[in-house]
Amino acid sequence: MSLIITDDCINCDVCEPECPNEAISQGEEIYVIDPSLCTQCVGHYDEPQCQQVCPVDCIPLDEAHPETEDELMAKYRRITGKA
Numbered sequence: 198m199s200l201i202i203t204d205d206c207i208n209c210d211v212c213e214p215e216c217p218n219e220a221i222s223q224g225e226e227i228y229v230i231d232p233s234l235c236t237q238c239v240g241h242y243d244e245p246q247c248q249q250v251c252p253v254d255c256i257p258l259d260e261a262h263p264e265t266e267d268e269l270m271a272k273y274r275r276i277t278g279k280a
Contacts, residue, residue, distance in 0.1 A: 199235035200245060201259035202228050212247035212256065218276055221247060232262040239266065240273030 199220070202212070206227035213221045213228060218241075220234035230247075237245045248256045264272070274280065 198237075198264045199232035199259045199262045200230050200237060200247065200256050201232075201261075202230055203255040203257065205253050205255035207253055207255075209252060211250045211252070215246040215250050217241040217246070218273075230256075230259070232259060233272075234276060235259075236269045236273045236276070239269040240277065240279070 202221075204227065208223075208227060213223070215221075216230075216235075217238060218234045218236060220231045220236075221228055222231070223229075245256070248254075
């Protein structure tokens with residue numbers, strides 16, 4: 198499943214440049230993650246990079262968008278065009 202940024206976000210700007218799929222952007226009040234682009238870094242890294250750099254631990258799994266590892270890999274391939 199994709200990740201989500203909670204209201205605990207302090208707008209520190211460290212997560213956005215870490216996302217290899219450009220799924221993170223500035224929302225109206227806090228950063229947001231586009232679930233159609235988030236793969237939890239599957240295909241790029243072993244762990245979600247945004248979670249690794251977040252100083253307030255405000256990026257949990259988005260329960261509203263459940264996906265399997267295979268679905269995340271398929272999304273990665275679709276986004277990147279890699280087979």
